[in-house]
Amino acid sequence: MNAEILSAAGHQATEKAFLKANKAFLGPDPEIMRDHHLAPRSAREEKILAAVQDHALHAELRLQLQAALDETFDIAEMTVATPAAQCGDMSTAIFTASGDSTLVSTRGVAGFSVSLHYPIRYIRKYFENDPTVGVHPGDGFLINDCRFGGIHSPDQHLFMPVFNGKELIAWVCCAMHEGEIGAKVPGGMGPTIESKWDEGFKGSPIKLVENYRLKTDLVTLVQNNSREPQIILADLKARLAACRRIEQRIFDALQQYGDDAVIGFFRANIEFVRDETKRRIREMPDGTVRVRLFCDDTMREPALMNSSMAFTKKNDRITLDLRGAAPQFANRPINSLRQSQTVTLLISLMHYVWPDLPSCQALLEQFDIETDPGSFVDCDQEVPVALCMQPMFKVITAAELAFSKFYYGMPKRYAKIKAGWFNQPQTIIYGGLNQHMDSVGNMCGDLNGMAGGAKCDADGEHSLAPNFGAYTDIGEAEHAEENLPFIYAISKKIWPDNCGFGKYRGGSAYQYGLMRFGTQPFGFQTFTGGSYFPSTQGLFGGYACPVYAVARIRGKNLLDEMKAKPELFQASMEYLMNQRPFEGATYEALPMAVPFEFYAEGELFMMSQGAGGGYGDVLERDPELVMKDLREGLISPETARDLYCVAYDEALMVVDAARTVARRQAQRQARKARGMSWDEFHAKKVKPQPPDDILYFGSWNKSPEIYAGPYGKGLPGQLPPIYMPDPMVVENQRLQARVAELEAQAGLAGKP
Amino acid sequence: MKVLVTEYLRINLETEQWECRSCNHVHGSARENYKKFMLIYDRDPREIHRPLLDPARYQFNFSPDPKACVIYEYYCSSCGTLVEAEYTVPGHEPLHDIEFDIDALKAQWATREEMREGGTDTAGVVPAKHASCGHPH
Structure with missing residues (x-):
């Protein structure tokens, strides 16, 4: 040992170097995970972009490669097996060698792809020079733990490096919501997940593909951690095929345009987005x-x-x-x-x-x-x-x-200037044995049926798309019914007042109900909020969406009841819950986070998708549009009359223009009469701390x-x-206190 | 120079005042929260979002919980236009939602032309006009 190592400082430095090189667990890297900014230009990019750039060529490449991503998206969407991705909850993308996304497929959930710079940077930092891993042509990596990138664990993404000869020039990915990852509850999401160890399979970046082939041992490992092993395999194959297709399109571009043009475009596109974003923010x-x-x-x-x-x-x-x-x-x-x-x-x-x-990470560079x-x-x-x-x-x-x-x-x-899109992933997660007695655990495509917010010049669209994706689908009820042991007893039914009110109203959304069919173990759960406080908001005087609930009818086989008396059933949540036509059944309305339970044949589980926020003052809504809403069942007569202040002939549904003007003017005066000044409002209404009863x-x-x-x-x-108590323990304590209270009243306190 | 800020508010850069776009009422200093010049009403959210299910039978009936939620409605003190509907927790102070730098705004608009309507988006669509609006824009 030399003198430097034996000195205290030298010893510390040696120890530090040893620990750095011999980490017991690599784990997520905060240096990577807390930095959303672009990588600096590589030496290769710097050299290429120092020369004069042909922007027309870049535009041509952008269109060509964007088309390639959209092509692979469509192919993958048609070949995947998991319900969410079949409904378009997926994405394809191209990244620079450093891992910055440069182009993402037009359709689907671009968010899946634009968060993959994190694992790519991780691989380059920790695995690329590790001889037990490495990065080579034909490799493919899988990730699903959001602590390493991605969004949440049910999303599984496959991404591959692209080499031009020996040079790593890009990465490509096919990302999607897989769903079933062997969590405590089916579908990877659920209210009762109370620990990271309840979340199921947590994939740090794993090299699952070598020489363009899936590695059977690791695929089996992933399958072994899922309730849907066959679907896992089918989707891995679909993703690998998609990645290979994108890679081939990049090879085609290299051949057609040359290395410098393609590599230069990847970086130039990012810098164009960054610079344009900067210009727009300055405005x-x-x-x-x-x-x-x-x-x-x-x-x-x-x-x-x-x-x-x-x-x-x-x-x-x-x-x-x-x-x-x-x-x-x-x-x-x-x-x-x-x-x-x-x-x-x-x-x-x-x-x-x-x-x-172009959708890419560079949009965030100025943030x-x-x-x-x-x-x-x-x-x-x-x-x-x-x-x-x-x-x-x-x-x-x-x-x-x-x-x-x-x-x-x-x-x-x-x-568009617009109010809030609906913002809860409101769907039913199911799990159990399907009609073929295979294990399943996934979600209904209805999650994508969120409604759009009202715009500055038009009403919001009904159940158009999820707030996190574009051009997706909600799936076919018949397709689900063919495979899964339930029927859509209520399917895509609009109900009145499920929209944000305003000069322009938010889009409406549909209610639906799944009725169990078959006797195998099979159940449902939901996992959203917005049952107490509206989740999305209106704009400029427009009102928010309403709140939502799960409704269920249990304790009776409604299929048997309906065989005897079909007239008892109507495809309407409000009718069934308010009229309670099935004698002896239990009728419950619950908040939107309902833990997983099995349901018996003929039991009914109902919910609704959510509405978009409204825009502008309700008193400015065209009375004829209010009548149209009423005719279409989007609003109730009470809302037309009391909130929009429209006077109309209820039989003919014809607006009385003069009385409407008078009614609206009266409402404006009423507002002025009931409104308080800022100071009065603060004195009477504003409190120094939150309410005690919430x-x-x-x-x-x-x-x-x-x-x-x-x-x-x-x-x-x-x-x-913050550890919250088990709700069942809380309820048990409440019941015990109640029993003690009743026993005291009955003179039974202290008696066995 | 007047700069549009919302469907119902604009800022007069010369006078530095908030103005109502519906009735031209001058609210007050644009360097302050416009809500200070509004009339405010705390609305029970159940009046706007009526229950779908029978509230006598079901706590969760598609109508907000008034213990958790209240709507602060802000009205123009002159014409009664509903300028903003703010959903909040009962007892919370009103939100200062728009706080623009007036000096920077003046510098920015020194070289721009005044607009009487909202801007155009990439599709070139301008806000539609409806006779029923009750105000001129």
Whole structure:
């Protein structure tokens, strides 16, 4: 040993170097996961782009490769087996060698792809030079743990390096919502997931493909961690085929245009998006727009969790400030990682703010994100994140609303000014044995039936697409019925007042009900919020969506009842629940997070998709449009009369224009009469702390302290771990107290 | 120069005042929260979002919980237009949703032409006009 090693400093340095080279567990890398910015130009990119660039050639390449991605998307969509991806919940993309996305398929969920720079950077940092892994032509990597990238664990993504000879020039991917990953409950998502160990298979990047072939041992490992092993195999093959097709299209482009043109285009496209974004941000007014949103259910109990956000634009940068959010929950699945929140901002920018630009990570380059580490929007690695979509989707809505306010007065906009899209993944997750007695656990495509927000010049669309994707599908009821042991007893039925009211109304959405058919074990669950507090919001005086519930009828085989008396059944949730036509059955309405249970044959599980927010003052809605809504069953007569203040002949459905004007004028006067001044309102209505009768989490009235429900309050980072009690224990305690109370009243206290 | 900010609000850059786009009422300083100049009403959300299921039978009936949710409605004090509907928790202070830098706005609009309607988007669509709106834009 030399003198340097023997010195204290030398010893420390040696120890540090040893530990760095011999990590016991590589794990997610915060240096990678907390950085959403682009990689610097590589030496190769620098050399190519130093020369004069042919922008017409870049445009040609952009169109050609975009077409290739859309082609592979369509092929994969038609060959996959998992229901979500069959409904378009997937994406294909091309990345630079450094891992920055440069082009993403037009359709589907671009968010899946644009979050894959994280695992690509991880592979390049840790695996590329590791002789036990390496990166070679024909390799393919699978990832599904969002702690390494991606969105949440039910999403599984396959991505491959693309080599030109020995040079790594790009990566390609086929990403999709797989669904079944062997979690505590079917489908990988559920209210009762209370630990990261309940989340099922957690795939860090795994080399599942070598020499363009799936490795049987590792495929078997992934299958062995799923309730749907056959579907896992089918989808891996579909993804591999899609990646190979994209790779081939890149090879075609290399041959046609040359290496420098293609590699230069990959980087130039990113820099074009970055620079154009910078220019557009500079056009916007400087200042701050704030959006107040709440998650209202931990998935096991009602609670208000502050999810408010502020967007501050200064010159050519925007800061998204998520501070003040609720603290993370140690035993609830509602937490989200910082990178997940960041990716969701990108989804909103791609779909609602600058949809004309190529979808890629560069859209985020001018953004900075501020969070409270340890909050439920920047949680640590150890808490469950299976339902991270709750806080994530709030970012989509917040960005929609904030950019509508930034952009309203701008001479040039790049998308519609609009109210919030519906923002809950409202669908039924099923699990059990299907009609062929195979194990299944997945979701209904109805998740994609979210309604659009009202626009500045038009009503929102009904059940058009999920807020996180474009041009997707909701699946065919008949297709599901052929395979799964249920029937759509109520299918895609619009119901009145399920829309955000306003000068332009938000889109409506449909209710549906699954009735169990067959006697094999099979069950349902749901996993969303929005049962207490409306989840999406209106704009400029428009109202929000309503709240939602699950309704179920149990304890009777309704199929048997209907055989005897078919007239008892009507395909309407409100009729069945309010009229209760099946004697002896139990009728329940529950919040939207319903834990998984098996259901017997003939039991009925009902819910509704959600509506978009409204735009503008209801008193400005064209009375003829109000009549049209009424005729189409989109609103109730009470809403037409009392909220829109339209006078009409109820038999003929003809507007009385004069009486409508008078009624609306009277309503304006009534508003002025009941409205309070700012000072009076503050004196009478504003309180220094949250209400005592609700569980509240997060800052209150800009307080620096974070309220933590039963745990009091504290500054960010100083709160204890938030462990919520088991709802069944809470209910048991309530019942025991009630029994004790009744026993005391009956004089039985203390008696055995 | 007047800069449009919302469907019902604009800022007069010369006077630095918020103005109503429906009735031209001058609300107050554009350097402050416009809501300070509105009339405010805390609306029970059940009045807007009526129950689908029988509330006598079901707690969860598609109508918001008034313990958790209230709607702050902001009205123009002159014409009664509903300028904003803010969903919040009972007792929370009103949100300062739009806080633009007025000096930066003046500099930005020094070289722009005044607009009387909202801008055009990439599809070239402008807000439709409806006779029933009750105000001129």
